[in-house]
Amino acid sequence: MSDTATVRPLRAAEVTEWDLTADVVIAGYGIAGACAAIEAARAGADVLVLERTGGWGGAAALSGGYVYLGGGTGLQRALGFEDSPENMEKFLLAALGPGVDTAKIHDYCEGSVEHFDWLVEQGVPFKQEFWGEPGWEPPHDEGLMYSGGENAAPFNTIASPAPRGHLPQMQNKRTGLKGGGFMLMKPLSEVVESLGVRAEYDVRLQRLVVGDDDRVVGVAARRYGKPVLIRARRGVVLATGSFAYNEQMIENYAPRLIGRPGAAIEEHDGIGIRVAQALGADVAHMDATEVAFFGDPQLLARGILVNGRGQRYIAEDTYGGRIGQATLIQQENQAYLIIDEQSLEQGQGTETATPFFRQPPKWAAETVAELESDMGLPAGALQATVEVYNRHAADSADPLFGKKPQWVRPLGTPLAGFDLRGFTAGFTLGGLRTDLDSRVLHVSGEPIAGLYAAGRCTSGICAGGYVSGASLGDGSFYGRRAGIAAAANTAAAAPLMDSAAAPLIDSADQ
Ligand SMILES: Cc1cc2nc3c(=O)[nH]c(=O)nc-3n(C[C@H](O)[C@H](O)[C@H](O)COP(=O)(O)OP(=O)(O)OC[C@H]3O[C@@H](n4cnc5c(N)ncnc54)[C@H](O)[C@@H]3O)c2cc1C
Known part of the structure; x- marks a missing residue:
């Protein structure tokens, strides 16, 4: 677990040799990291994903796989459900508040149909079948379900009920053990690989590396106990998950979850939030939690x-x-x-x-x-x-x-x-405050140069309430945005190389 001392940024001037280099460096290979990698690579960036465990997937691959989408997706229409971005927005504003990021919710609802199409284009399968019974998940491989109380009081009087829990089709599914999340991550990871993105496993982000102007220019990590320094020419994307397994942060921000983390993995130790906070990043809704009920x-x-x-x-x-x-x-x-x-x-x-x-x-x-x-x-x-x-x-x-x-x-x-x-357990929903381009915002409100984030290390569309699918939903949606924005940050590369006090010897460039 990180402490305050180790999460402080490292100055680029102190770096004499980089072990690895890429245009865009992504920490975490779960849902947000995978989607960031795809979009950054498609935008022409050389992309490197760093993952703390031995493989891709994160909590996303273990998850039930609900992706919260609506506004009239192809699946909703095929199954005869009417929805619109406005109707979806009305529901989410009521169900996820108070204090939601209204711009993010609007943006998410407007982009939801396109995002569904994008997931399908990446090879994520959704079966055209609806499950209408009360339940956490459908028992089989049905693709659509109510997943947020849309058809129940009080929301059924606020917006026109539409099911928005989109589930990737999974053969031989066993809820809680082998769910649709795998069939979300598998095709995405195949696309990542096909785009030539490099992935380095067993590499654990510990600190950010900043230039003299405080711009983020890399990552300091550890692999098998040894330091690894990774230079990011255009930007760093944080996609390391929630803080459900950081006891100190849980005590500080979301004490009702003490002793009851759920639907998260132990790697969710809040590191992405910590390293950005050490640079002055703002956070939001740190007390917000998803809470499952085992009835x-x-x-x-x-x-x-x-x-x-x-x-x-x-x-x-x-x-x-x-x-x-x-x-x-x-x-x-x-x-x-x-x-x-x-x-x-x-x-x-x-x-x-x-x-x-x-x-x-x-x-x-x-x-x-x-x-x-x-x-x-x-x-x-x-x-x-x-x-x-x-x-x-x-x-x-x-x-x-x-x-x-x-x-x-x-x-x-x-x-x-x-x-x-x-009979409850849950995970944290609060995290870094980001804008619609997934840029991490400083407490002053300005973006921190070179730093992007998505997934559960950010505060996404949820403030206090939750709907199943919101995490894979905003994680994938804003993961894509992070990849696009980081890849577009081409202005960043040159100044670092010119201004670094010490010559930056880059083993990957040699
Ligand atoms: C059983 C279960 C069911 C769930 N069902 C759903 C569902 O149906 N719908 C839904 O929306 N959500 C669901 N969730 C929650 C959802 O899976 C997560 O909230 C979501 O995956 C978060 O996305 P992420 O990209 O932030 O994190 P992840 O997908 O977990 O990816 C984060 C990655 O970062 C890595 N990492 C962590 N620290 C470091 C580090 N220091 N350096 C490098 N890499 C690091 C992790 O190992 C991990 O691979 C479920 C979770 C579980 C466990």
């Missing part, structure tokens, strides 16, 4: 979810990540699912992609009063909740939270209670 959505939709006081707190048919955030952040991670026998049997009889989320209930009782007492809830609390729920459910209505009528039915008896306390 089976098929059962949640059919029951009622109550907090430690026996009170409902959310529409149970919404996106699981929204339930996770509400549970962890607003309910002290206390959640119980109450469901009657009939709904339990129905829910368990339906297909789910997350069978491992199905635990046996902890309590079973003949009446609500008995269940409430067995669960140790305050006398009358759960009874009042069920009484109010059932009163309106008789009319298929949920005036408190707006659960859709298809899931609203009075709870009967006998009942089961599931103990879902502490």
Whole structure:
């Protein structure tokens, strides 16, 4: 793990020999790094990717593969769903805020159809099939799903619901073990290779190298314990992932995730953020987190979810990540699912992609009063909740939270209670503040010359809320932008070579 001393930038004047050189140097070979590499190479730059592990992929290759796209993508249209950039923007502004980067969200929605086409052109396969059941992911290789609560309250009254979770087709998929993320990264890495991009593995970025004018001109890394100095003629792209596995940063910025990192890899230690902060980079939304909730959505939709006081707190048919955030952040991670026998049997009889989320209930009782007492809830609390729920459910209505009528039915008896306390984990969404060209912004608001970033080391389209697919979505979208912008930074090369105090002997140029 990095400490403040080691992340301070190294002065180029102190470099006597570069081990490697490229126009554009990218740290991290996950989704953002791969997309940056493709676009930088296509723009004519000589590109080098540095990866800390022994191969490409990162968290992206292990992921479920959701890419959040919309506005009328080819897949949405083929499956009969109407959407527009304006409709998508309305939804994202409501679902990802407060405090979202409105320019980024607008830009992302406007570019979403083109970005989908681009992924398809790179060989990422999307099957023309929709999965409409509640769930984290489709159980098979379906290509499209609701992945952010678009069709649930309160968002279904704010924007016209459209599914935007685009999933690469994966044969023999096993959710959580072997998902669509691999079929996102595999074709992308093949394109990277076909473009002649060099990749160096087991190389770990530690510091940035800056010229006398503070422009970023390279990277100081380590390989097998030995220093490696890499010169970047045009720019450095940081694409090293989140800080979910940096305990100190989690304590400082997102303490609710202490002890519960999820959907991230241990290499996500915040280094990209640290080295840029050491240059004066600004950060945003460091407290924002994705939070997964390990309850089976098929059962949640059919029951009622109550907090430690026996009170409902959310529409149970919404996106699981929204339930996770509400549970962890607003309910002290206390959640119980109450469901009657009939709904339990129905829910368990339906297909789910997350069978491992199905635990046996902890309590079973003949009446609500008995269940409430067995669960140790305050006398009358759960009874009042069920009484109010059932009163309106008789009319298929949920005036408190707006659960859709298809899931609203009075709870009967006998009942089961599931103990879902502490059933959350997540990753961080905050990071470097970047502009629409993925330039890293200094605290003064100006771009830091020669420095670009994308993926979860940046603050992307999410501020507080989350939708599944936002990370692979903004990581790939702004990864491309980073590659394009860094490759275009041709003015950078000459001044460094002229102004370096010591002659820069470049082994790659010899
Ligand atoms: C099981 C699982 C399911 C998920 N499902 C989804 C999903 O469906 N949709 C979605 O949007 N997101 C999902 N995510 C999250 C998503 O995968 C990540 O947020 C996303 O990959 C971040 O992109 P990135 O490019 O920033 O990081 P990564 O894709 O992780 O790439 C970062 C790379 O940088 C490397 N690196 C780190 N430090 C250094 C260093 N010092 N020097 C050099 N290289 C370094 C890492 O080894 C890694 O290869 C999931 C994650 C997991 C683990």
